[in-house]
Amino acid sequence: MSTTIYISGDSTAISIGANRTAAAVVKEAAQRGIAVNLVRNGSRGLFWLEPLVEVVVNNDRVAYGAVNHSDVAGLFDADFINGGHHSLALGAVEEIPYFKKQQRLTFARVGITDPISLDDYLAHDGYRGLKNALASSQADIVKQVTDSGLRGRGGAAFPTGIKWNTVLNTPSEQKYIICNADEGDSGTFSDRMIMEGDPFVLIEGMTIAGLAVGANQGFIYLRVEYPHAHKALNAAIAKAYEASYLGDNIQGSGKKFDLEVRLGAGAYVCGEETSLMESLEGKRGLVRFKPPLPAISGLFGQPTVVNNVISLASVPVILDKGGDYYRDFGMGRSRGTLPLQLAGNLKHTGLVEIAFGMTLRELLYDFGCGSATGRPIKAVQVGGPLGAFVPESQFDTPLDYEAFAANWTVLGHGGVVAFDDTMNMAEMARYAMEFCAIESCGKCTPCRIGSTRGIEVMDDIINNVDREKNVVLLRSLCDTLLNGSLCALGGMTPYPVLSALNHFPEDFGLDAV
Amino acid sequence: MTASTTTETVQTIIAELKDKQGALLPILHGIQNALGYIPPDSVPAIAQGLNLSRAEVHGVISFYHYFRDTPAGKHTVHLCRAESCQSMGSNALEAHVKTKLGIDYHETTADGQFSLEPVYCLGNCACSPAMQIGEEIYGRVSADSFDDIMNDLGADA
Numbered sequence: 001m002s003t004t005i006y007i008s009g010d011s012t013a014i015s016i017g018a019n020r021t022a023a024a025v026v027k028e029a030a031q032r033g034i035a036v037n038l039v040r041n042g043s044r045g046l047f048w049l050e051p052l053v054e055v056v057v058n059n060d061r062v063a064y065g066a067v068n069h070s071d072v073a074g075l076f077d078a079d080f081i082n083g084g085h086h087s088l089a090l091g092a093v094e095e096i097p098y099f100k101k102q103q104r105l106t107f108a109r110v111g112i113t114d115p116i117s118l119d120d121y122l123a124h125d126g127y128r129g130l131k132n133a134l135a136s137s138q139a140d141i142v143k144q145v146t147d148s149g150l151r152g153r154g155g156a157a158f159p160t161g162i163k164w165n166t167v168l169n170t171p172s173e174q175k176y177i178i179c180n181a182d183e184g185d186s187g188t189f190s191d192r193m194i195m196e197g198d199p200f201v202l203i204e205g206m207t208i209a210g211l212a213v214g215a216n217q218g219f220i221y222l223r224v225e226y227p228h229a230h231k232a233l234n235a236a237i238a239k240a241y242e243a244s245y246l247g248d249n250i251q252g253s254g255k256k257f258d259l260e261v262r263l264g265a266g267a268y269v270c271g272e273e274t275s276l277m278e279s280l281e282g283k284r285g286l287v288r289f290k291p292p293l294p295a296i297s298g299l300f301g302q303p304t305v306v307n308n309v310i311s312l313a314s315v316p317v318i319l320d321k322g323g324d325y326y327r328d329f330g331m332g333r334s335r336g337t338l339p340l341q342l343a344g345n346l347k348h349t350g351l352v353e354i355a356f357g358m359t360l361r362e363l364l365y366d367f368g369c370g371s372a373t374g375r376p377i378k379a380v381q382v383g384g385p386l387g388a389f390v391p392e393s394q395f396d397t398p399l400d401y402e403a404f405a406a407n408w409t410v411l412g413h414g415g416v417v418a419f420d421d422t423m424n425m426a427e428m429a430r431y432a433m434e435f436c437a438i439e440s441c442g443k444c445t446p447c448r449i450g451s452t453r454g455i456e457v458m459d460d461i462i463n464n465v466d467r468e469k470n471v472v473l474l475r476s477l478c479d480t481l482l483n484g485s486l487c488a489l490g491g492m493t494p495y496p497v498l499s500a501l502n503h504f505p506e507d508f509g510l511d512a513v
Numbered sequence: 514m515t516a517s518t519t520t521e522t523v524q525t526i527i528a529e530l531k532d533k534q535g536a537l538l539p540i541l542h543g544i545q546n547a548l549g550y551i552p553p554d555s556v557p558a559i560a561q562g563l564n565l566s567r568a569e570v571h572g573v574i575s576f577y578h579y580f581r582d583t584p585a586g587k588h589t590v591h592l593c594r595a596e597s598c599q600s601m602g603s604n605a606l607e608a609h610v611k612t613k614l615g616i617d618y619h620e621t622t623a624d625g626q627f628s629l630e631p632v633y634c635l636g637n638c639a640c641s642p643a644m645q646i647g648e649e650i651y652g653r654v655s656a657d658s659f660d661d662i663m664n665d666l667g668a669d670a
Contacts, residue, residue, distance in 0.1 A: 012637050015652030047639035184634055186595030192636040224542075224579050225591075225635050227648040262535075263542055266579030268633055282537030282563070284576040300534065343638035344600035350639055372601070381596055385633075417597045417638065428596070435595075435633065441576075 009040030042197015045351030129319030147323030149335025154308030185384025383412025447490025
């Protein structure tokens, strides 16, 4: 009988050597005449322990990490195949506090199953949500999603059920479901982890969305920077078609839903929903005016649901266990769980899915264990490159959309990037303007021209050219960007810029507050 | 690849994909995957295939950072410049990479081995700084590990 060994095929795990570790395990096992069944699972999301190796011993999984390829022979010597003791032994992943404290609803299967095995997906409660959806009316599906309190996890936090309801009630022969998988924000990787680690859950969520609103065509708009996710999605979609979970007659219901992955081409602005639709239509990714809302006139002018990966991947558990079950997690108007991503200068980076309401400080220190460099954390940027820099004085803010908004900060997609005290915040403010200039679609003037003027003004401030006057100019420019831009790219670039200026004036050569 | 096989490749890709909804990006990806870039002289064929103007096709190619209209080096190094990587020292790494390769962003080494492009997030922020070469993603890249990777790829160090 062969021993089952799990080594993550997640691209971050691979980026730090998981493939070499896997090859070493296969080679060493062959040399020792040990039969091994290697499964490349998603990542458990504890990246300081990757490459993580899990061995199935008496139906339990025993973990070892971080396992370099050079550690593999030693693991075999220590009889890790039978759970033998070794200095890298971790026991069960479920008992590691970082994992144990989490509430994994959307990520329930990630790191546990073989991502592209439909049998594995079904054996771990997969497609139970779709089964319920097929037995429900369209209005009832939308009601479950509305009752769950799910809000758009891409960052804008718009109630998903309300969006679906608008599309449901807009009559049209043709409607579309678009999954926004253009996860361009620095510090975010939860979409990627779902697509690589449990692609079926996204496919199921999109299929349910299609049934709910009466759309028979879905597109996943995936960023080109995610080649591993692309392969996993295409493999899973092919299997879903083979087993009639996609196609003309879903599970004998007579309902139709087709799904295709389309690649972006390195434009950050295409993560904005109207720009994304332009790109899907084969055009330059120029942002559209709203109204009309995409829910009424979206892709090719038809009613369109555009949801983020995590929003759609949260739908199956809601349809399986009910909107109430999901809504019972969280606080205030932020219901359910948020998969947070700990990134940048932190000791324990990774994926933490937990109910809304924990403080940022708990996240940074209880989970993240402080900075990787051992220096004080000076600031964290939450919510991607358009999110504010949060100073230490605001670390006690609970992770909740409204609490963050009250501080003029952004929870966004839940990405958290930590910076230690060697970072200069004026340089980061300059970078924010530079990023906006590089990525601006060019349609509206404040963003197109304001970002370039912003770089120049920041250069003058940094180089102490009329500094006081230029700070006034910078604030005025930010006001124009905030109030005059067509979309969030220009409209939110002032968040990092002004938060850096307000909280770290000394980095701009001004008197400390 | 000769000029005639290039034209043939482009024509085959256009014929295969032109009936898709919103076919232009899939066609451009197909051409760049096959040839490494989108030759400017393929623009009229694409425009004709999709019933667009040449200006429209050119506009789309030039809008997206990923599409290129000149051949890249044998390996393209996509180095992440985004915030998470900056928090772990990517600015110093960037300086090292440019010195080591002797080129700036959007340039190719004289021997045609390496091109260097900036990228804004690879989703590898848990193991910053990060870079991508082909479909390989590298995490926790240091000056030393970068040099090792270049040597493995056959750079004349």
